[in-house]
Amino acid sequence: MRRDRPAAPAGNGGRLRPYQDAFRQAFGEAVSFDPEILRSYDHDLGEMPGALMALVRNRPQAVVIARSREDVAAALRLADRYGIPITPRAQASSGYGGAIPSQGGLVLDLSAFNRILAVDAANATVDVEPGLVWEDLSRHLAPHGLDNRACPTSAPSSTVGGWFAMGGVGIGSLRYGSIRDNVLEIDVVGLDGLVRTYSGEAMEPYHQTCGSLGIITRLRLACRPAERLLPLAAHLPDAASAGRFLEGLExxxxxxxxxxxxxGYCALRAAAEGHAPAIGSGFLVSLAVSPVGQARDQAAALAARCGGVLLAExxxxxxxxxxxxxxRIRRLGPSALVGEYTLPTSAFAASFAALQNALRRDAFGLEAFAVRGGRLAVLAYILDDAAAPLYPLRLAKAMLPLRLAARHGGRPYATGMWFAALAKIVFGPAKLDRVRRLKAALDGRGLLNPGKLAGPRLPFAPFLDLSRCLLAATACLAPLASRLPSKQRRRA
Incomplete structure (x- = not known):
């Protein structure tokens, strides 16, 4: 029979303090209650207004540095025993709030839980811990004649587990799809401290859900041969020709x-890096191909058919x-409003025209990654200054790209805390229902990364969901925000 749990003490963020001795005994120097250290765990890459952050308890009361599966299991058992919310985090290189606490509690830092466990060169697979950084994985695979199939553009800092938890696509996704397409098996530790292994469809609820059902402690990845890649680049005159070129690459x-x-993006990046932009109009497509063979001639022919040209080697x-x-374009900002979404490649030209019209008062840049199956993952950047008085209002402008994409068959890229209200669109109704049923069965008290499957409740109106309120507010403010040009801090 299960032992009764001690009642959690009341009070804002006070639930953990009476049990500090238990955490110190379990983790020693790997646990910290130092306010200065805790402050570094209350945010991620995103820059949200202070007034909005004040609506959630984003400052944890403790941080545990996990270095093993046993550490993870011990932290989860203590969280379960004392009713303490627990938020998994590694590099927090996303801006969706998925690694930010919404109810204080404990942050479980997985960035030191980063070993390569096994490489199977014959079957082209590798088993890794979740805190492993993608660039480090690529370097360790090279002696085995292997490399990552797909990885994020933040590969020098982003972790394998974090990318799976957010549902990433990026470099290599044209051939190999998303991270979900390249993970073969996972180990997950639940609040009971037990390890369970999932593969195939059984993994699906743990993909994109930010550790809300359990903490992943091992991932088995499919790898590709470390063959030579030939870089190529093409200049396309407009969005329609760029879309046709990407469809041809598929x-x-x-x-x-x-x-x-x-x-626009090339100009922003060039200004940040101090060189001339690669193109002055239209679009640049950067690609890598293998096998090399006649690839350059074939790419040149495809570019010509689409009205473009291949650039110099x-x-x-x-x-x-x-x-x-x-x-890196944030060097010009110093902040950036980012709208991130996916949409069919065939709809790119129409959606870009709508976006260009909506942001005609702003200098904005757009970057996209081709994903297997005829889709694009798109990021629209608008430089701004988070310290400016009207920044909270202009924040609504970051929602414009998502709303316009939805009219062309698109959807938000991920959920996290800020877009939890859009989980049905991101996951699909069937997956969301499956995830919610598992959440109720595995974590009935909502201790595992709360506020990420449904937004955190407002402290002054607990019947309201912060994510839904944020979406409603940005929808109402978007017409006004679109009339306010983005503001960059004056640079010396």
């Missing part, structure tokens, strides 16, 4: 990865070498 077996950048190599860290 049918080309040699195409491994393709990213699309508007001339030096330009293509420079684009491929700079494929990481798209957010």
């Amino acid at each position: 049918a080309w077996p040699a195409a491994y990865s393709a990213s699309l950048q508007s001339a 030096e330009a293509a190599s420079a684009e491929w070498a700079g494929r990481y860290y798209p957010m």
Whole structure:
């Protein structure tokens, strides 16, 4: 028979303090209650207004640095015993609030839980811990003749577990699809501290749900041969020709990865890096192909059919070498409003025209990644200044790209805390229902990363969901926000 749990003490964020001795005994120096350290865990890559952050208890009361599956299991058992919310986090390189506490409690830092457990070169698979950084994985796979199939543009800092928890696509997704298409098996630890292994469809509820059902402690990834990749780049005159070019790449077996950048994005990136932009109008497509063979001639022919031209080899190599860290354009901001969504490649031209009209008062840039199956993952960047008085109002502008994409068959890229109200659109009704039923069965008190499957409740109106209120507010403010040009802080 299960032992009764002690009642959780009342009070804002006070639930953990009476049990500090239990955490110190379990984790020693790996647990911290230091306010200065806790402050570094109350945010992620996104820049949300202070007034909005004040509506959630985003500051944890403790942080545990997990270095093993046993650490994870011990933290979950203590959280379950004392009724403490627990939020998993690694590098927090997303801006959706998925790694931010919404009810205080404990943050479980998985960034040091980062070993490679096994490499099976014969079957081209690798078993890893969730805190492993993608670039480190690529470097360790090289001696085995293997490499990552797909990885994020934030590969120098983003972790394998974090990308699976958010549902990532990026470099290599043209050939290999999303992270979900390349994970073969996962181990998950629940609040009872037990490890369960899932594969196939059984993994699906744990994909994109931010650790709301359990903490992933091992992932088995499919790898690709570490073959030579040839960088190529094409200049397309407009959105329609760029869309046709990307659709042509979908049918080309040699195409491994393709990213699309508007001339506005190229200009912003060039200004941030201190060089001339690669193109002055239209769109740039940076791609990598293998096998090499006649690839350059074939790509040139495809570009010509679409009304474009292939760029010089030096330009293509420079684009491929700079494929990481798209957010470097924030050097010009110093902040950036980002609208991130997916949509059919065939709808790109129409959606871009609508976006261009809606943001005609702003200098904005657009980047997109081709995903297997005829889809694009798109990021629209609008530089701004988070310290400006009207920034909270202009924040509504970041929702415009998502709303326009929805009119063309698109959907939001991910959920997290801020877009939890859109989970039905992101996951689909069947998956959301499955996830909610599992949540009720596995975590009836809502301790595992609360506020990520449904937005956190407002403290002054607990019947209201913050995510739904945020979406409603941005919808109402969007017409006004669209008339306010984005503001950049004056640079010295």
